Amino acid sequence: MIRLMFRLLSEGDGTGGPLGVKAATSWLNERGHRTRGGARWGIGQLHKLLTSPTYKGDYRFNRKVWKTKEDKPETEQVMVPVDPIIEPAVFDAVQTRLKARSPKTTPPRVVTGPILLTGIATCASCGGGMTLRTGKSGRYRYYTCATCAQQGKSACKGRSIPMDRLDTLVTERLAETLFTADRVRAILxxxxxxxxxxxxxxxxxxxxxxxxxxxxxxxxxxxxxxxxxxxxxxxxxxxxxxxxxxxxxxxxxxxxxxxxxxxxxxxxRITEEKIASFASLMRENVKNGPVPFRRAYLRAVIDQVEVDDAEIRIHGRRDVLERLVMGGGAAPAGVPSFVRKWRTRRDSNS
Structure with a gap:
């Protein structure tokens, strides 16, 4: 049962991408899965279970003051190793994903919206986000600088690019250049x-x-x-x-x-087999499937798509790439922080 829950959060149920806590709760209840006491699952219950480090083999003893039930300082807590139920890499990937999907960290529209590069594409001039703009009653869709649209050209000169064009440029460039065994091996x-x-x-x-x-x-x-x-x-x-x-x-x-x-x-450990598996899986998942599913994988590996007049710069982190290769790319890690490491000079879309 525990393994099933973590699989829903890391891989999904086989019909789409990884599920969130709310969707996983509904999935369990709809299929008759119940708690130890026979009750239906709740979001809070499931979240508490999914964030317990005991399942990866780290049980914390002496955690709370017995009178007040307050948490003790970590220096007073004792870590007791126990037999893990969930592999540490899978557990850590699920924690990262839960934090990334939290409304306190990422606006819900960035997680579930219909636009592939929401929250990733930014304007090179002002650093503002690139948002959806439509033309001809919705027949044409563009990424356009939100700063210019909201504050005028005095704040940013602004730029627009057809949505399909930018989506295709980014996904194809990643598939052809980054998500190859040779390139991943060179980076790592x-x-x-x-x-x-x-x-x-x-x-x-x-x-x-x-x-x-x-x-x-x-x-x-x-x-x-x-x-x-x-x-x-x-x-x-x-x-x-x-x-x-x-x-x-x-x-x-x-x-x-x-x-x-x-x-x-x-x-x-990182092996040649893991590198090949990661590259193959990521090439497939960033180009095919529903937009939220593809976006989860994109956000797992890239920090930012910077749109300039003459080029598009894609930024990411080497440590995030390393962690994803360790997991075979099966668990999107959510939103990495905006630190640029693996991109060097002009190796992205020019």
Whole structure:
């Protein structure tokens, strides 16, 4: 049931793009899914469940003051690792998407409106948004500078571009130039090199941890043999303390070794297969499907489409691209912040 909920938010139900909390709540209720107490699901209940880090393996102990029920400072909370139900990458992608769709962060019209580049396209002269303008009773549709339209040419000289033309330029340029395995690999080249270097260091660290576990277990075994043969008396308080300390040392080494193994899982690393899968999926999803579905994928990877008189500049972030490749592109991440990193000079639509 938990996995189903996260799948609805990250991938959808197979008939369209990812669902929001309200749509997912309706989907669950319409199909007869109920809470543990047999009640219908509510938006607040579902949102609370979807934002609980316990499902990705991070349980917080000592969170609240028992008298007032107020949250304690994070420094006083204790993080207890538990078996995850949801992969951390999927959980984090859903959190990012929930924050991006919040009305406090993004106006609802940007999330659900019928215009592909709403909230993304901006005027190069003033930085204002490019909004819809129609002509000939709606027969023609344009992106036009909102600053000029609202405040006049004294605020911005303004510019317009046919909506279909800009949509096509952006999606085709992204599909042909950015969403290719070679380009993604080139952008993330430094990261792949650092990842390979870290893997070698990681192997040395894991060997040391494995040796530490073996050493602690060997010392424990020798103590147990001494007790069994009567050489040592288990009633001796000093011996009891020594056994307890060795057990703690062994358990801590095992826990650290388990975490080190987890860091080497395929889902925590960027591979050639993930790069190819991401590029293929994104090429398909930005060009086909309903506008809200396509816009979710566009907003997942680009920050801004800057419209100038002679060129169109597309801006995005390398760290966002990295996170999406890790997830295979299956979960649109919502609205990245406006920091420009992966675009360099004139590699977009000129």
């Amino acid at each position: 080249g430094g990261l792949l090199e650092r990842q390979a270097s870290r893997s070698e260091d990681h192997a040395h660290r894991m060997t040391a941890l494995q040796n530490k576990v073996v050493d602690a277990e060997g010392r424990l075994s020798r103590l147990y043999q001494a007790i069994e043969t009567g050489v040592a008396d288990f009633a001796d308080p000093t011996l009891k303390d020594r056994v307890a300390a060795l057990k703690t040392e062994r358990d801590q080494a095992k826990a650290t070794l388990d975490r080190a193994f987890a860091e080497l899982r395929p889902e925590t």
